[in-house]
Amino acid sequence: MITKKAVRYLLAAFLILSFNFIIPRAMPGDPLTNLLGEDIALSAGQVTELRSELGLDLPLYRQYLHYWRRLLRLDLGYSYHYSQKVFNLLIARIRWTLLLAGPAILLGAAAGALLGSLAGWRPEQPGSRLATAVALSLYSIPPYFLALILLYLLSFKLGLFPLKGYYTSGTVIDVARHLVLPVLVLTLFTATRNFMVMRGSVMQEKPRHYVTYARAKGLLDRGVLFRHVFWNASLPLITLLALDFGFILGGALFVEIAFSMNGMGTLIYEAVRSRDYPVLQGAFLAITMMVILANFLADLAYALIDPQVRVRR
Amino acid sequence: MSCLHLRNLTVDFATPSGNLRAVDGVRLDHEGGESLALIGETGCGKSVVAHAILGLLPGNATVGGVIEFQDRNLLAMSERELAKVRGAQIGIVLQNPSLALNPIHNIGRQIGEPLVVHRGVALRSTRPKVLSRLRRLGFLDVEGHLDAFPFEFSGGMNQRVLIAASLILEPQVLIADEPTKGLDAGLRGLVRKEMLTIKHLNSSSLLLITHDLELTRDIADRVAVMYGGQIVEIAPAESFFSGPLHPYTRALLQSLPENGFHPIPGPPLSLTDPPGGCRFHPRCPERGEECARRRPDLYASGRRAVRCLLYS
Amino acid sequence: MRGPEPNSRRFPKVHRLGLALLLGFLLIAVLAEVIAPYDPWQRFQPYLSPRPEHWLGTNDLGNDILSELLHGTRVSLLVGLGTAGIATALGLVVGLISGYFRGAVDELLMGLTDVMLMIPRIPMVIILAAFLKSGYGVIVLVLGLLWWTPTARIVRSKVLQVRESAFVAGQRTLGFGHLRIMFSDILPNILHVLSPKFMLTVASAMITEASLSFLGLGDPGVKSWGMMIHFAFEKGGFIRDLWWWYTAPGLAITLCVLSLVLIGFAAGKEEPVAAALPG
Numbered sequence: 001m002i003t004k005k006a007v008r009y010l011l012a013a014f015l016i017l018s019f020n021f022i023i024p025r026a027m028p029g030d031p032l033t034n035l036l037g038e039d040i041a042l043s044a045g046q047v048t049e050l051r052s053e054l055g056l057d058l059p060l061y062r063q064y065l066h067y068w069r070r071l072l073r074l075d076l077g078y079s080y081h082y083s084q085k086v087f088n089l090l091i092a093r094i095r096w097t098l099l100l101a102g103p104a105i106l107l108g109a110a111a112g113a114l115l116g117s118l119a120g121w122r123p124e125q126p127g128s129r130l131a132t133a134v135a136l137s138l139y140s141i142p143p144y145f146l147a148l149i150l151l152y153l154l155s156f157k158l159g160l161f162p163l164k165g166y167y168t169s170g171t172v173i174d175v176a177r178h179l180v181l182p183v184l185v186l187t188l189f190t191a192t193r194n195f196m197v198m199r200g201s202v203m204q205e206k207p208r209h210y211v212t213y214a215r216a217k218g219l220l221d222r223g224v225l226f227r228h229v230f231w232n233a234s235l236p237l238i239t240l241l242a243l244d245f246g247f248i249l250g251g252a253l254f255v256e257i258a259f260s261m262n263g264m265g266t267l268i269y270e271a272v273r274s275r276d277y278p279v280l281q282g283a284f285l286a287i288t289m290m291v292i293l294a295n296f297l298a299d300l301a302y303a304l305i306d307p308q309v310r311v312r313r
Numbered sequence: 314m315s316c317l318h319l320r321n322l323t324v325d326f327a328t329p330s331g332n333l334r335a336v337d338g339v340r341l342d343h344e345g346g347e348s349l350a351l352i353g354e355t356g357c358g359k360s361v362v363a364h365a366i367l368g369l370l371p372g373n374a375t376v377g378g379v380i381e382f383q384d385r386n387l388l389a390m391s392e393r394e395l396a397k398v399r400g401a402q403i404g405i406v407l408q409n410p411s412l413a414l415n416p417i418h419n420i421g422r423q424i425g426e427p428l429v430v431h432r433g434v435a436l437r438s439t440r441p442k443v444l445s446r447l448r449r450l451g452f453l454d455v456e457g458h459l460d461a462f463p464f465e466f467s468g469g470m471n472q473r474v475l476i477a478a479s480l481i482l483e484p485q486v487l488i489a490d491e492p493t494k495g496l497d498a499g500l501r502g503l504v505r506k507e508m509l510t511i512k513h514l515n516s517s518s519l520l521l522i523t524h525d526l527e528l529t530r531d532i533a534d535r536v537a538v539m540y541g542g543q544i545v546e547i548a549p550a551e552s553f554f555s556g557p558l559h560p561y562t563r564a565l566l567q568s569l570p571e572n573g574f575h576p577i578p579g580p581p582l583s584l585t586d587p588p589g590g591c592r593f594h595p596r597c598p599e600r601g602e603e604c605a606r607r608r609p610d611l612y613a614s615g616r617r618a619v620r621c622l623l624y625s
Numbered sequence: 626m627r628g629p630e631p632n633s634r635r636f637p638k639v640h641r642l643g644l645a646l647l648l649g650f651l652l653i654a655v656l657a658e659v660i661a662p663y664d665p666w667q668r669f670q671p672y673l674s675p676r677p678e679h680w681l682g683t684n685d686l687g688n689d690i691l692s693e694l695l696h697g698t699r700v701s702l703l704v705g706l707g708t709a710g711i712a713t714a715l716g717l718v719v720g721l722i723s724g725y726f727r728g729a730v731d732e733l734l735m736g737l738t739d740v741m742l743m744i745p746r747i748p749m750v751i752i753l754a755a756f757l758k759s760g761y762g763v764i765v766l767v768l769g770l771l772w773w774t775p776t777a778r779i780v781r782s783k784v785l786q787v788r789e790s791a792f793v794a795g796q797r798t799l800g801f802g803h804l805r806i807m808f809s810d811i812l813p814n815i816l817h818v819l820s821p822k823f824m825l826t827v828a829s830a831m832i833t834e835a836s837l838s839f840l841g842l843g844d845p846g847v848k849s850w851g852m853m854i855h856f857a858f859e860k861g862g863f864i865r866d867l868w869w870w871y872t873a874p875g876l877a878i879t880l881c882v883l884s885l886v887l888i889g890f891a892a893g894k895e896e897p898v899a900a901a902l903p904g
Binding site: 207208209210212213214215216217218219220221223227228231232305306307308 | 367369371392393396397398399400401404405407409412413414415416417418419426427430431462464475478479
C-alpha cells in the first residue's frame with residue numbers, strides 16, 4: 001500500500017517538474033524573457049549568448065534533458081533581480097516560512113481536532129454552538145485581512161507586538177515576539193478548518209455500533225470520546241491536513257506579506273511585481289515538493305492509526 | 314444473588330411520524346443463575362428492553378418504570394453509577410459483532426478494556442486474563458490473536474471476541490442480543506455451544522434476546538414472549554414448548570420449519586397506531602368479541618403467565 | 626422509475642440566515658448602479674475620512690469608497706460563481722464517469738486527481754497569473770481548472786454508493802443506456818452532496834480572488850473587493866490610519882463568504898466531513 005503511494009508521489013513529482021519545464025516555453029512572450037525575468041536590460045550580444053547558453057536554440061527534447069540535468073545539480077537558475085542563484089535564495093527564505101508554518105500547523109491541528117471533537121460530540125450544547133459560530137466566522141475571514149486587523153489593533157495602536165519582520169535584534173525571545181501574531185493568524189486559519197472537519201467527522205462516528213458497545217463496557221462520556229471516537233474520527237482530518245498543506249502554505253505566504261516578513265511570501269510578492277520568473281518557478285517547485293513530502297508524511301501517520309492500511313496484503 | 318426485576322417498563326421514541334411506544338408496561342423477573350429467553354418477532358421490542366436495562370438507548374428515547382437490580386433502580390441512577398454497573402455487573406453482547414468492535418483497536422486491547430476501565434489496571438497487565446478468555450472460547454493461536462484486528466477475523470470469531478470482552482469481568486448477568494441473527498447453520502451451532510458453555514461454566518445468569526427458537530430450546534430455563542411491546546406469555550421452557558398457551562405463541566411455534574412453516578396471518582403490528590383492546594386480536598385465530606375492546610392483563614398461575622382473555 | 630429520494634432537507638435557522646445574507650449580496654450586485662451614490666470611477670478629493678457626502682470616505686484616486694464597495698460586489702461574486710461553476714461541472718463529469726464505469730477509467734482518472742490535488746493551487750495561480758498578466762477571465766478559468774478535484778472525489782464516492790443500490794441494477798437489466806441512468810437516477814441522488822460543495826467552493830474562490838487581487842494580480846481596471854484592499858495597502862491606507870478603506874471590503878468579503886459557508890455547512894448536514902474538505 002505504501003509503495004503504491006510512493007509511486008504515485010514520484011509520478012506526481014515528475015509530472016510537476018516537467019510541467020515547470022513547459023510553462024516558460026508555452027506562455028506568451030519570448031521564452032528568454034520568461035526564463036530570465038523582465039527586470040534586466042541586455043544588449044543584443046548578451047541576448048544571443050544567453051540564448052545559446054540556456055539552450056533555447058536546441059530542439060525541445062534536448063532542452064528537456066538539459067533541464068533535468070540542471071535540476072539534479074540543484075541549479076534552478078539565476079535571479080537578476082536579487083543577483084543570487086535562485087536555489088540559495090530559496091533556501092535562505094524557506095527556513096523562515098517553515099518557522100512560521102510549522103508551529104501553526106501543529107497548533108492548528110491540535111486545537112482544531114480537540115475543540116472540533118468536543119463540539120461534534122455534544123453539538124446541542126451552547127458551548128459547542130458558540131464554538132462552531134466562532135469557527136465559521138473566523139473561517140470566512142481572508143487570512144491576510146485578519147492579519148492586517150490584528151496588526152493594526154495590537155501592534156500599531158497598542159504597541160504590544162513588533163510591526164514587521166521576523167526579528168530586529170536576533171535573539172530567540174525577539175524572534176518569538178515577532179512570531180506571535182503571524183503564528184496566531186495562521187493557526188486560526190488552519191484550526192478553523194480542522195475544527196469543522198473534526199466536528200463533522202465525530203458527528204458521523206457517533207451513531208456507530210462500536211460507540212454503543214464502548215458505553216456498554218462502562219466507559220463514561222469522555223472515555224468513549226477520547227479512547228475511541230477521537231481516533232477513528234481523526235482519520236479524515238489527517239487526509240485533510242495532507243491535502244491542505246498547499247493551502248496552508250498559501251495562507252502562510254499571505255501572512256508573511258501582511259507582516260512584511262522576509263520569507264517565501266515576500267519573495268514571491270517581489271518576484272511577481274518585478275516579473276522575476278526564475279524565482280517564481282523555483283518557489284513553485286519548492287512549495288510543490290514540500291506539499292508532496294507532507295502528503296507522504298500524512299500517509300504514514302494515517303497508516304499508524306488505521307490498521308487496515310498497514311496489515312492488508 | 315443477582316436478580317433483575319423489570320416493573321412496568323415503558324420506552325417511547327420520539328419520531329418524525331409521532332410517538333412510538335416500543336415497550337409497553339413490561340413486567341419481568343430474571344432470577345439469579347437462570348437462563349431466561351426473551352423471544353419475539355423483529356420489532357416486538359425485545360432488543361429495546363435489553364438496551365434499556367443498561368441505559369444504552371439513543372437520545373430520543375424516554376424510559377419509564379423501574380428496573381431493579383440488587384436493590385437499586387437502574388433507571389434512577391446517574392450516568393456515573395450506571396457506568397460502574399455496565400460491563401462489570403451486567404454485561405451485554407450486542408448484535409453485529411463485527412461492527413460492535415472498534416476497527417482501529419486490536420483484539421487484545423478490546424477484550425482487556427473492561428479491566429482497564431473498571432479496575433484501573435494497565436493494559437499490559439490484562440494479557441494473561443485476555444489469553445485465558447480466548448482459550449476458553451475455543452481460540453487456538455491466542456498469542457497471535459492479541460495483535461489482530463477485527464477486520465482480519467470472521468463474523469463468528471468476532472462474535473466470540475465480543476463474548477470474551479463482555480465476560481472478562483465475570484458479570485452477574487449477561488445479556489445476549491440476538492447472538493445468532495444472520496448466521497448460517499454452522500455458525501449458529503458454534504454460538505449454541507458457546508452459550509451452553511457460558512451457562513454451565515459461569516455463574517452468570519443469562520438473558521437471551523432472540524427469535525431463534527431452536528437456540529431457545531437448547532439454552533433457556535424459562536421463556537418469555539413479547540409481542541407489540543408487551544409480554545404475552547411466560548413459561549418454563551419445557552411446558553412452553555410442549556403446551557403453549559397464548560394464540561400468538563402457538564402460531565409462532567407452528568411457523569417453525571419442523572412444524573410446517575405456517576406463517577402467522579395478517580399484517581404486522583404498527584407501533585405508532587396499535588389496535589385497541591388486545592394487540593394481537595386482528596391476527597388471532599381464536600379471537601372473540603371482547604378482544605377488540607378489553608385489554609387483557611398478564612394473568613399468572615404458578616410459574617406461568619398469559620396475556621389473553623381466554624385465560625382471564 | 627425513480628430511485629430512493631434523498632433525505633428531506635430541513636432548513637434550520639442557520640441555513641436561512643445564510644440564504645438571507647447571500648440574497649442581500651446578490652441584490653446589491655444586481656442593483657449596484659441604482660443604489661450606489663456615485664459612479665465608482667468619479668473623482669473627488671482623495672483620502673477623505675467618512676462624512677455625510679461620502680459615508681466611507683474616498684480612496685487615493687478620490688473615488689467614493691462606498692460606491693466602489695457596492696460595485697465590487699458584482700465582480701467578486703461573479704469570480705466566485707464562475708470558478709465554482711467550472712470546477713463543479715468538471716468535478717461532476719469526472720466523478721460521474723469515474724464512479725460509474727470504474728475499472729481502468731476509474732484508476733486513470735483517480736490517479737490524475739491525486740496528482741492534481743497535490744499541486745498547490747495558490748502558488749500555481751500566482752505563477753500563471755504573473756505570466757499571463759491578464760484579467761479576471763483567465764483567473765476564473767485557471768482556478769476552475771484547478772479546483773475540480775475535491776468535487777470529483779466526493780461525487781465519485783457518492784456515485785459508487787448509489788450505483789450499488791438495487792434499483793440501478795434493475796435499470797441495467799431493463800436495458801437502459803448508461804447516460805440515461807446517470808442522468809435520471811444517479812444525478813438526483815448526488816445533488817444533495819453537490820450543492821453544499823458548490824457553495825463552499827464559491828466561498829474559497831472568493832477568498833482566493835481577494836488574496837490574488839491583494840497581491841496585485843487582479844485587474845486594476847475593475848473594482849473588486851480584493852483590489853480595494855490591495856490599493857489600500859499599496860497607497861498608504863494603512864500607514865495613514867485610514868482603516869475604513871480596507872475594513873469595509875474586508876468585512877464585505879467575510880460576510881459574503883460567511884453566508885455561503887452557512888448554507889454550505891448547514892445543507893451538508895448528512896455529509897459533514899465531505900462538505901468540509903478543502904475546495
